[in-house]
Amino acid sequence: MTETPTPTPPATHHPYGTPATPHVTVRGEAHLEVDPEIAHITITLTARSADRRTTLDDLTHRNTTTLDLIKSYGDTIERLETGTLTINPQLTRHGRAERIRAYHGHIQLTATINDFTTLGEIVTRLADHDLTRIDGPWWTLRPTSPHHAAARRQAVREALQRAREYAEALDTRLGALLELSDTGTHHTPLARTAYTESLPYAAAAGGTEPTDPAPINLEPVRQTIDAQVEASFTLIPPTLG
Known part of the structure; x- marks a missing residue:
């Protein structure tokens, strides 16, 4: 009869190390400041009239004009999205009853722009439109930005350097890597917000545009x-003594 060999028991894991295999655990950190890659702006278009259909027609016209202007900048516009569309009646009390005084309409658009010279031009042209509100810009990085990977690599290098310094202080050297844990990469957009709302403008003297x-x-x-x-x-x- 062939005897089944007795399996070798797995090596006991000592999470805190032993005199024969001491461990060192360190933290590595990185703090980078980089230029933003994209900017977001929010455009709110407004229309108001005593007639609901007129309000809707005015809002549709402003929306079409705004979309055409933004899309004319081509690839500098990374994303253009329509958010909310609302048509709300404004009620006023007349005697004991309420009646509709006017209709207010709003459309909200969000644009993502990657050319900051173009951004300044778009903002001023949009702000020159009637009943158009601009919020932003909000500066940020793309989720796939290589700056995130650069920060992680720098944090790993710092952890390795710290571990080597501790080993040198003990007059020894590192053996093997046991574990590497990512405790987080955080992007803090230090965004500031600009706001402008356009008002109807008067034609220049002499009737020129x-x-x-x-x-x-x-x-x-x-x-x-x-x-x-x-x-x-x-x-x-290490040899301690």
Whole structure:
């Protein structure tokens, strides 16, 4: 009869190390400041009239004009989305009853722009439209930005450097990597908000058409990326004494 060999028991894991295999656990951190890659603006279009159909027609016209203007900038517009559309009656009390005094309409659009010179031009041209509100810009990075990976690599390098410094302080060196934990990469957009609302303009003297306003100069806000890791290494047992 052939005897079944007795399996070798697995090695006991000592999470805190032993005198024969001491461990060192360190944290690595990275803090980067980088230029933003994109900017978001929100455009709110408004129409108001005592007649519901007139309100809707005016809102539709402003929406079409705004979309055509933004789309004319081509690839500098990464995303253009329509949010909410509302038509609300404004009620007023007349005697004991309420009646509709006017209709208010709103459409909200969101645009993502990757050219900041173009951004200033778009903002001023939109703000020159009647009953158009601009909120933003909000500066940020793309989710796939290489800056996120750069911060993580820097955090790992710092953790390794710290571990080596501890090993050198003990007059020994690192053995093997036991564990590397990503404790988080955080992007903090230091966004500031600008706001402008256009008002109806009067025609220039002599009946000439008004020209486009000069583009506003918008200074991008730098973005902060923080990354943290924890790493555990074995040490060559040092000689203490």
